[in-house]
Amino acid sequence: MKTVIVVHGGAWAIPDDISKASVDGVKNAARAGSVILRNGGSALDAVEKAVRTLEDDPVFDAGHGAVLNTNGEVELDAIIMDGGTLAAGAVSSVRNIANPVTLARAVMEKTDHVMLTDRGANLFAESIGFPSTATDALVTENERKEWEKFKKYIVGVKELFNPKWGHDTVGAVALDSLGNVACATSTGGIRNKMVGRVGDSPIIGAGGYADNRSGAVSCTGHGEAILKVTLARLILFHMEQGKTAREAALTSLQYMVERVNGGGGAIVVSPTGDWAAKFNTERMAWAAVEGEVLSYGLNPQEDCKETFQSK
Structure with missing residues (x-):
């Protein structure tokens, strides 16, 4: 059975000065995931x-490169789900x-939760010997400067989701050679968000869902809007x-606009390998193998193509 992986680097008005790095980042992530699939x-x-791979790339708001909350702290969120067992x-x-x-x-594999x-x-991470990273190592110099600008005034969630400000959640969906699907999504959230x-x-x-009976999805965009319509x-x-x-993603994104005026995007893969990367924001960096x-x-x-070469 054919394998497919699709990744995204966030749906927002990605500025020109990081557009190439964003595309290069998602291409690298898609290649990395595809090598695993190719090897069974x-x-x-x-x-x-x-x-x-995306969390380790400081151009994205996940892991390294995360944005800061109102207190100047990093708070990270992530999910992973197996479509075969519905383990998450x-x-x-x-x-x-x-x-x-x-x-x-x-959490999925070592706890009952x-x-x-x-x-x-964090206590759980310490208990299993999960490596800890200093906050300063996760925050770029540019993020510190941007945060200093925004902390001077109070804005609401809708203003925080101004499409020109960074909120590039990352994610991936995949179909393996045995017909199983999975999803993963990770983010640092919105700059200057409440603690x-x-x-x-x-x-x-x-933000994500995977079920072998229907497919796998990873979402990005206005989190509050996505929550209200359970987009994935x-x-x-x-x-x-x-x-x-493609139809399912576009229909659902349009529904989110009509019901809660929310912007965002999604990557999708079906159990047969049908896939899509769709968004209603100005841009979304995505790649698929x-x-x-x-x-x-x-x-x-935009749908560019090149021959895949594993490294």
Whole structure:
């Protein structure tokens, strides 16, 4: 059976000065995940690897490169889900963790729970010897400067989601050679968010969902809006009704606009390998590997292709 992996680096008005780095980043992540699939690895391993690659890239708001809350702190969220068993793990508001997606997987595999948050998540990380990373190592110099600008005044969630400000959640979905799907999503949230604010990213059915019977989705965008319409599960609902991955994503994103005026994007893969990367913001960095072809894009309707070469 053919394998597919699709990744995204966030749906927002990605500025020109980081547009190439954003596209290069998602292409690297797609390649990294695809190598695992090509070698017979699982969709779960592939999405974790792809998202770790994005978390380690400071151009994205996840892990290294995370944005700061109102107190100047890093609070990270992540989810990972296996479509075969519906096993899932998530963490929210964790600190000093460079790869929250891997901590989310540890919650899934080493506890009886699905989500751990804040202090409890960090205590769990310490208990299993999960590596800790100093906050300064996770925050770029540019983020410090931007945060200094925004902390001078109070804005609401809608203003925080100004499409020209960074909020580039990352994510991946994959289909492996055994027909299993998986998803993973990770984010640093919105700059200057309230302490303890949690968006859609770690929430099952909102920021991500995976089920072998319908497919896998990872979402990005206005977290509060995505939560209200449970975007990931909504997309899969439409796929269960017979829509293609593209149709399901576009229908659901339009519904989110009509109901709660929310902007965002989603990547989708079905159990047969039908996939899509769709968004209603100005830009979304995305990449996919299917067979020998690496597809990628940034602007609406953009779909570039090149031959995939594993490293």
